Amino acid sequence: xxxxxxxxxxxxxxxxxxxxxxxLLLAFVMLTLALLLNYFTAxxxxxxxxxxxxxxxxxxxxLISITTAVYLVPNEIDRRTIYSVLAKPVQRWxxxxxxxxxxxxxxxxxxxxxxxxxxxxxSILALKPPSGAADVQQLQEASAGxxxxxxxxxxxxxxxxxxxxxxxxxxxxxxxxxxxxxxxLYLAPTVNFGVTAxxxxxxxxxxxxxxxxxxxxxxGFAVRGVSYVVPHFHDFNIMGSIIHPAQxxxxxxxxxxxxxxxxxxxxxxxxxxxxxxxxxxxxxx
Amino acid sequence: MGVAIKAEGLTKRFYQRGxxxxxxQLDLEVMEGExxxxxxxxxxxxxxxxxxxxxLIFPDAGRAEVxxxxxxxxxxxxxxxxxxxxxxxxxYLTGGELLDFYGRLxxxxxxxxxxxxxxxxxxxxxxxxxxxxxKQYSKGMMQRVGIAQALINDPKMLIFDEPTSGLxxxxxxxxxxxxxxxxxxGKTVFLSSHQLSDVELVCDRICILNFGKMVKxxxxxxxxxxxxxxxxxxxxxxxxxxxxxxxxxxxxEREGAVVVTVTDEASLNTAVDMIRAASGVLISAIPxxxxxxxxxxxxxxxxxxxxxxxxxxxxxxxxxx
Ligand SMILES: Nc1ncnc2c1ncn2[C@@H]1O[C@H](COP(=O)(O)OP(=O)(O)O)[C@@H](O)[C@H]1O
Ligand SMILES: [Mg+2]
Numbered sequence: 304x305x306x307x308x309x310x311x312x313x314x315x316x317x318x319x320x321x322x323x324x325x326x327l328l329l330a331f332v333m334l335t336l337a338l339l340l341n342y343f344t345a346x347x348x349x350x351x352x353x354x355x356x357x358x359x360x361x362x363x364x365x366l367i368s369i370t371t372a373v374y375l376v377p378n379e380i381d382r383r384t385i386y387s388v389l390a391k392p393v394q395r396w397x398x399x400x401x402x403x404x405x406x407x408x409x410x411x412x413x414x415x416x417x418x419x420x421x422x423x424x425x426s427i428l429a430l431k432p433p434s435g436a437a438d439v440q441q442l443q444e445a446s447a448g449x450x451x452x453x454x455x456x457x458x459x460x461x462x463x464x465x466x467x468x469x470x471x472x473x474x475x476x477x478x479x480x481x482x483x484x485x486x487x488l489y490l491a492p493t494v495n496f497g498v499t500a501x502x503x504x505x506x507x508x509x510x511x512x513x514x515x516x517x518x519x520x521x522x523g524f525a526v527r528g529v530s531y532v533v534p535h536f537h538d539f540n541i542m543g544s545i546i547h548p549a550q551x552x553x554x555x556x557x558x559x560x561x562x563x564x565x566x567x568x569x570x571x572x573x574x575x576x577x578x579x580x581x582x583x584x585x586x587x588x
Numbered sequence: 589m590g591v592a593i594k595a596e597g598l599t600k601r602f603y604q605r606g607x608x609x610x611x612x613q614l615d616l617e618v619m620e621g622e623x624x625x626x627x628x629x630x631x632x633x634x635x636x637x638x639x640x641x642x643x644l645i646f647p648d649a650g651r652a653e654v655x656x657x658x659x660x661x662x663x664x665x666x667x668x669x670x671x672x673x674x675x676x677x678x679x680y681l682t683g684g685e686l687l688d689f690y691g692r693l694x695x696x697x698x699x700x701x702x703x704x705x706x707x708x709x710x711x712x713x714x715x716x717x718x719x720x721x722x723k724q725y726s727k728g729m730m731q732r733v734g735i736a737q738a739l740i741n742d743p744k745m746l747i748f749d750e751p752t753s754g755l756x757x758x759x760x761x762x763x764x765x766x767x768x769x770x771x772x773x774g775k776t777v778f779l780s781s782h783q784l785s786d787v788e789l790v791c792d793r794i795c796i797l798n799f800g801k802m803v804k805x806x807x808x809x810x811x812x813x814x815x816x817x818x819x820x821x822x823x824x825x826x827x828x829x830x831x832x833x834x835x836x837x838x839x840x841e842r843e844g845a846v847v848v849t850v851t852d853e854a855s856l857n858t859a860v861d862m863i864r865a866a867s868g869v870l871i872s873a874i875p876x877x878x879x880x881x882x883x884x885x886x887x888x889x890x891x892x893x894x895x896x897x898x899x900x901x902x903x904x905x906x907x908x909x
Contacts, residue, residue, distance in 0.1 A: 304695065305693055308689065308692040308693060312678060315680065315681075316678065316680055319680055382676055383672060383676045386644060387734075389643075389644055390665060390668075390672075391665060391693040391694065392662050392665045393693055394662060585646065588644050
């Protein structure tokens with residue numbers, strides 16, 4: 304209960320942060336640019352367009368979640384707002400979880416806005432039949448006499464795809480938020496920003512890192528060690544299945560996979576937060 | 589009357605450019621229903637002690653109980669409230685929202701919360717600023733909203749850390765009155781301050797802290813009394829005056845009367861007997877008091893020659909700020 308009260312207040316605070324709004328704005332600019340580029344160049348590559356958009360959402364989402372999370376607890380301590388809260392009958396785990404949840408809500412809200420924009424664009428693009436309609440002229444004709452039922456089917460498929468992809472991105476960012484929140488109990492925000500960003504990037508290439516399996520040098524071992532420790536964000540990368548739908552088995556359970564990856568992220572986050580709670584329980588404020 | 593705070597051997601060290609013993613083997617006993625003044629110069633260890641009582645930081649040695657609960661226990665925080673030094677709250681909230689937030693943390697139901705928030709804003713004179721963001725509050729308003737948040741749970745005990753620092757004299761008086769009215773409602777108030785005039789007027793008992801050690805404790809009356817009494821009398825023969833001078837060391841003539849100062853009760857009695865035996869007129873016998881400020885300066889000054897320099901340091905720079 305207290306967790307939720309704190310999460311809500313934290314969410315309200317984060318939304319007022321100017322940096323986040325700037326990131327959001329930048330993300331929209333990038334999304335629009337990608338849209339325009341796509342529109343004027345490759346017509347048949349809407350899959351590439353989609354994955355570019357998702358990568359933009361992922362990168363800005365990561366920026367937003369790290370920037371939010373590294374300040375969640377340190378700001379409370381610096382501004383001394385934490386004293387009056389922890390002097391109330393609030394458990395320390397409730398506080399930490401509340402801050403984290405507030406951060407996760409913020410990230411969810413931000414990438415929610417971005418994906419809404421993406422869904423809107425995709426459903427507009429779905430006005431155009433998937434193949435054949437080659438130029439603008441035809442597109443306009445097509446949209447004039449558009450078959451509403453066809454359009455609905457196509458656009459809802461696109462929307463479901465975006466939801467699935469963004470859900471997976473979101474849970475990846477939840478892990479990032481949890482890591483940054485826990486590290487913020489030890490590290491100053493700027494240092495924490497770098498460290499979490501590196502963990503996130505390493506996580507992207509986790510499979511490549513673990514791939515140096517033959518390498519028996521100390522460096523090889525070290526790299527493999529890192530690959531075990533960092534979250535397996537590579538598994539979150541379902542863009543491949545969007546770009547190359549043909550290479551995926553027909554009976555591949557997309558939603559099952561997505562939800563599996565999400566629960567992997569959830570467990571990772573809970574584990575990291577548990578460490579955070581243990582540390583925070585004895586932290587002097 | 590029960591014990592509200594009991595601390596034994598409470599000790600806290602900080603390591604920052606060397607070791608600082610912020611609180612050093614502190615024993616403390618505060619009774620229920622009293623206003624207890626916790627005094628000391630900046631850096632004496634007042635805030636550190638309070639933070640240990642609330643479980644915000646943890647002692648290196650010793651133990652403390654508040655209202656029968658271990659310091660910092662969740663049950664304790666239900667019935668105790670805290671006004672931090674130079675309080676700062678979520679400044680993007682309005683005064684009303686802030687109090688509502690704290691009310692939620694106590695699990696107050698919505699209707700009760702609404703009522704209490706309005707009551708408290710009335711009490712601290714912020715009714716018209718309910719919808720204003722804390723960003724726009726002045727220092728005095730921030731302190732008031734801080735007091736309001738401390739009352740949201742109708743606590744049994746209040747811990748105020750420097751509640752009047754930086755406020756104007758009128759606000760001092762208001763806060764003093766409020767603290768007294770809290771005591772009248774049967775609440776215990778633990779008041780940390782270096783503002784002696786406030787403390788002198790409201791506190792039942794005080795303790796003076798310096799370098800983390802308690803250097804003096806007692807009721808305000810005990811601490812300020814000197815055990816000396818000034819006797820004024822008239823119509824005495826020079827013979828009697830001489831006797832009095834012998835007893836008290838010296839006599840002074842003031843506006844046609846004789847004034848002698850005795851230092852203990854026995855000589856007080858003897859002097860009065862002498863005056864009456866000589867058929868003199870006893871005008872007054874007044875116990876002399878020092879101000880709390882004098883006691884304070886004297887006590888802090890007596891902390892030892894080597895530490896005096898330290899006192900000056902901590903007076904000029906509050907290292908926690
Ligand atoms: N977090 C901290 N880290 C290092 N030193 C501290 C910390 N908090 C307090 N101190 C030191 O402990 C001493 C007591 O400080 P404090 O309790 O704030 O005094 P007061 O409240 O009486 O002014 C001071 O010397 C201060 O510098
Ligand atoms: Mg202090």
